[in-house]
Structure formats: structure tokens, C-alpha cells
Amino acid sequence: MQGELPRYPDEAVRVLDPRFARYVNPFAAVERLADGCRWGEGPVWFGDGRYLLWSDIPNDRIMRWTEETGAVSVFRSGSNLLANGNTRDRQGRLITAEHGGRRISRTEYDGSITVLADRYQGKRLNSPNDVIVKSDDSIWFTDPPFGLLNNYTGRVGQQELPANVYRLDPHAGELRVVADDIEGPNGLAFSPDESILYVIESRTNPRRIRAFDVEGGTQLVKSRVLMDAGPGTPDGLRVDIDGNLWCGWGMGRAELDGVRILSPQGEPIGHIALPERCANLCFGGPQRNRLFMAASRSLYSLFVNTQGVANG
Secondary structure, eight states, X not given: OTTSOOOSSOTTEEESSGGGGGGOOTTOOOEEEEOOOSSEEEEEEETTTTEEXXXXXXXXXXEEEETTTOOXXXXXXXXXXXXXXXXXXXXXXXXEEETTTTEEEEEOTTSOEEEEESEETTEEOOOOOOEEEOTTSOEEEEEOSGXXXXXXXXXXXXXXXXXXXXXXXXXXXXXXXXXXXXSSEEEEEEOTTSSEEEEEETTSSSOEEEEEEEETTTEEEEEEEEEEOTTOOOOOEEEBTTOOEEEEEOSSSGGGOEEEEEOTTSOEEEEEEOSSOOOEEEEESTTSXXXXXXXXTEEEEEEOSSOBOTTO
């Protein structure tokens, strides 16, 4: 990490199962790229600009880290944005889940903002939390009430809808509930072939990761519990090209803080220890082999021997 001489291989990268050893880069260490946030979330990589964006929710801003120079700057701030999850659509535009605006928004090429969804059946969304885009351009997002509970990571408000998972068809403008039985839906990600959707269930005790088969590309069926997190706290997640789940992890005990890596069957195979709880992450860099981790007050990265799925 910044200010320290890293040791190769980094002891913070822990093999919990022999299957994880192939993904460990022995000549890379965890690096702290930025600090000074209050609660970092939603990292998203822009390869065409060689920069990463991530949310600093309590400070009501989206931050930018530039790969070429290492410079950190404010990409956008204010306007009661309180951005949480971020991703890109298939046209390269920024898609943001906003706590403050209670909406899903898209940043256009000229910097203007288009509201894609803020209501369902006439009622206001709660506080969209995390968002992903499927290869058919559909936008899938979770909408728990977390941002309505306080004025630190959201704005206190009235919950008008259940905590649902939605699918938005941006072409037809159709918003549809695809899951309504998840307690506190949080991070979500597709398997590499988009046949499975994983959703963090963050208001069960213990937390769980749910898996659904995607039927016809638009519906969720065959719900099951992929794994029970025990004392862990999964939050955001991404999937690599082999189908492994890389999950933001922590809270409760310091030794849990960081990133937990699970096999496609939900078995813990690796852990990346951080000095802070990791809320969310993404793959980036020219080869999609650099893991970026938004962890509480800081942004970290680690080169790994795998790649994130495209647009993941």
C-alpha cells in the first residue's frame, strides 16, 4: 500500500482453497490509490479514457482516478446526487444508482443527465443501490430502502415500494419487477454467459448470496441460496471469466475486511485482506486484470491472474 514497501507475493492475498492459487499474481501487491473518502462505493472502469470513477456517498460526489498520472479529482459533486452503484451501458455511457435522487440516471456523451427510472406504478423508487447492464442493453438494479434511513448516505424519506429487483428496458421504457422476495437486495452480477443472476441478500442474518436462473433473458426462476456468509458481510460483487464471484466483504471483525472470492458453487476459495471493509469492486485496466476495490475511505487495486467479464 502507499507509503509502504510491498512484499511479493503479498501476504494480504490469501489462498483458502488450492483452486484460487492460479489467480494469484506473485509479482503484484495491494496498492492504495486514493483516500480521503467517507464511504466509497460503485467503482466503474472507463478504458477508453484510462480512468476509474467511484462514488463517495456522504460527500455527495463521484471521484475520478486517472491511470496515466495517478491523479485524483472530483468528477461530479452536489445536486443531492448521493450516487451509490455505477456501471456503463453498451454504448459506454455512465449509468448511476442514486440514493439522493431515488433514481437510475444516465450521463450522456455531452455530460447532460437523463433520468431512466424514478418511479414504478406511480410510486417513487426507494434508493437504487447497485446496477448492471446486460448484453441486450437491459438495465438491472436493486432498490432497498437503505438511503431512506439516514441523512448520511441518503436522505430520510418515506418508503413507497417494497425492496425489489428491477429490469429496465431502455428502448421501450418498460420497468418491471423481476424479484420481490429478497430481504435487502444489494449488489448483483451476471454469470459470464448471463444464464445466472447473483444478488446479495443483506438483511438476513446471516447475509446470503442468492442465485437465479435467467429464463428467456428477461425473467428470474429457480431461486436458491448460493452461500451463507456466516459472520461475513458481502456487499457489491463482480464475476470473472471463469465464473468466480469477487465480493466486497467485511464489517464486524477486522480479519474479515477486504474481498472474498467464491467459486461458481459458492465455496470460499480466496481472500484479499484490506485494512478497511470493502463495499464494492470492479475489474479494469487494459487487460481487465486489475481489481479496483472501493473500501470505506480508500480506493485500492490489485493485479490478478484472471479477467473480469466484459462490461462487468
